[in-house]
Amino acid sequence: MSSNGAVCRLAIYPRFLRNEAFDSEALFALGDLDSNGTKGFSVGDRDMLSSIEDVHGFGCRSAAVARANERQRFVTKNNREPIRFQETSHYRGFYDMDADQVRSQGSSIYDVRIVPLEENDEPAHCHVELHVRNYVMKPSDVSIKRAISLERIAILNRFARTMSPPHMTVCGEDLDIAHQIETITLPPPEAFYSEP
Amino acid sequence: MTKSEKTTSYAANATSSASSTAVAAFRSAVATRRATARAYYLYGHFPDSNSEQAEPIKPVTVLASNSASTDSNYRAYYYAALYEALQSMAEQEEGDALYVTDEAANAARGLISRLAIEGIDPPKINSHDKDEVILSWAYPDFKRYLTVFSDDAALLDVGTLKPVKCVHNDLPHFSESWGKWSAVLGGTASSHGTLDDDVE
Numbered sequence: 001m002s003s004n005g006a007v008c009r010l011a012i013y014p015r016f017l018r019n020e021a022f023d024s025e026a027l028f029a030l031g032d033l034d035s036n037g038t039k040g041f042s043v044g045d046r047d048m049l050s051s052i053e054d055v056h057g058f059g060c061r062s063a064a065v066a067r068a069n070e071r072q073r074f075v076t077k078n079n080r081e082p083i084r085f086q087e088t089s090h091y092r093g094f095y096d097m098d099a100d101q102v103r104s105q106g107s108s109i110y111d112v113r114i115v116p117l118e119e120n121d122e123p124a125h126c127h128v129e130l131h132v133r134n135y136v137m138k139p140s141d142v143s144i145k146r147a148i149s150l151e152r153i154a155i156l157n158r159f160a161r162t163m164s165p166p167h168m169t170v171c172g173e174d175l176d177i178a179h180q181i182e183t184i185t186l187p188p189p190e191a192f193y194s195e196p
Numbered sequence: 197m198t199k200s201e202k203t204t205s206y207a208a209n210a211t212s213s214a215s216s217t218a219v220a221a222f223r224s225a226v227a228t229r230r231a232t233a234r235a236y237y238l239y240g241h242f243p244d245s246n247s248e249q250a251e252p253i254k255p256v257t258v259l260a261s262n263s264a265s266t267d268s269n270y271r272a273y274y275y276a277a278l279y280e281a282l283q284s285m286a287e288q289e290e291g292d293a294l295y296v297t298d299e300a301a302n303a304a305r306g307l308i309s310r311l312a313i314e315g316i317d318p319p320k321i322n323s324h325d326k327d328e329v330i331l332s333w334a335y336p337d338f339k340r341y342l343t344v345f346s347d348d349a350a351l352l353d354v355g356t357l358k359p360v361k362c363v364h365n366d367l368p369h370f371s372e373s374w375g376k377w378s379a380v381l382g383g384t385a386s387s388h389g390t391l392d393d394d395v396e
Contacts, residue, residue, distance in 0.1 A: 014316065015296075019280060022322065039325075146365075149330075
């Protein structure tokens, strides 16, 4: 990735996130990447996904993979197929983030990296990773536990400030439920740090 | 005045309930946030300055004839949605990004109940770790984040215009004094007692 590049953050709505009690920041959920407290989320490399359509294609394929995985779990658990839209995940659009700004959001607790990581035959797939710095003790101490959690929140809050306004679409395979997907509007970036 | 109040106006806004201007500012913040939340609920998106005229904010319910009970209907509605959201997080598969453990969910339920009892505006919910539930409130000048652990909590305010932070390090361990937490969160613990006695 070039030093001035951008990464795109996909907005894929899982069913339960449509409950309005969720903070809009929950749309970009952090996953555990290892057992040492490293957290991260997936993004796409805009150097490899140069057009908006390229990103939407990446987003639709990513949502299809997510749906296939969810379907397997859903059928095992409920012994029936999930109801489309009401019980399935769908891609709604993406936000661009300035890669240099993302990398510069590290702190005394977390080191922020963008790591290319091909996944599901997607060479543009990357992780934004938050690594707890080596000298930070394990969170057994109360104040360190508090500090790590709050630092993570603060970094994500700053990430939102590196985002550009969203690009929205409805995937080709979702055209049958387009009227439902279009009821979801991606909020402007400032909503993540300034609105409920 | 505590050390944190001296260093930041955010803390002063939310904690100095003795000052009537602070109370007025706080009420106005809550009203603004409610109006936005209401519009988001009704229209599925955040209103911007251009669309506000085209889409007037209408009340959700006509059951109540005065604003106080309308507010309490709102509060009940949002608190119910909050419990439902927390339940769906606890029911996710372990490894899912928004999955939280039963211990974390129970701690959050307990805290959310306290907020509801004290008439504190309902927060939004999120999680970055299976052992933590994050509650958040948006005010005009800052966004407030409350992390709930199974046995403690942590509070952070981040400015809206600039990411200026106020970490409330002076708050005691959560299990020691709910009263101090309640005061910072805008609660009314002292007026009708607490769920358990504060250790002061």
